[in-house]
Amino acid sequence: xxxxxxxxxxxxxxxxxxxxxxxxDLSVIKHISDRVAVMYTGKIVxxxxxxxxxxxxxxxxxxxxxxxxxxxxxxxxxxxxIFEGEVPSxxxxxxxxxxxxxxxxxxxxxxxxxxxxxxISKDHYVACCMSTS
Numbered sequence: 001x002x003x004x005x006x007x008x009x010x011x012x013x014x015x016x017x018x019x020x021x022x023x024x025d026l027s028v029i030k031h032i033s034d035r036v037a038v039m040y041t042g043k044i045v046x047x048x049x050x051x052x053x054x055x056x057x058x059x060x061x062x063x064x065x066x067x068x069x070x071x072x073x074x075x076x077x078x079x080x081x082i083f084e085g086e087v088p089s090x091x092x093x094x095x096x097x098x099x100x101x102x103x104x105x106x107x108x109x110x111x112x113x114x115x116x117x118x119x120i121s122k123d124h125y126v127a128c129c130m131s132t133s
Contacts (some may be wrong), residue, residue, distance in 0.1 A: 005032050027069045030054060035123075038062045041090060041098040044117060058126040060103045096110040097129065105130050 068081040085102035100110035
């Protein structure tokens, strides 16, 4: 996998290519992307430059995904990350924020208002009711 990623990165640099790389493995994204869009139930919930996203994740889903990345050192113990609740049906999404049934920070507005992407710092966008409070 590392060889393929290095090849893609080299091709990107050599030919000035733009790539759309889709993965569930955020540890790979860190090495191949300049900008990351995190999606939940088909909607972008956070968009930021890669370094910014890893340093300052805002959306609860992004935070949980990043916390779930394994540390490649057997001497370091990391607490297991478990998503609470059930993944919603994509044909019958909950009202409001689709992540609210699984969110530890959920407030009343989250089940009513569908948050829109808002710029919270330069080039860092988040769709979360809690990011504005």
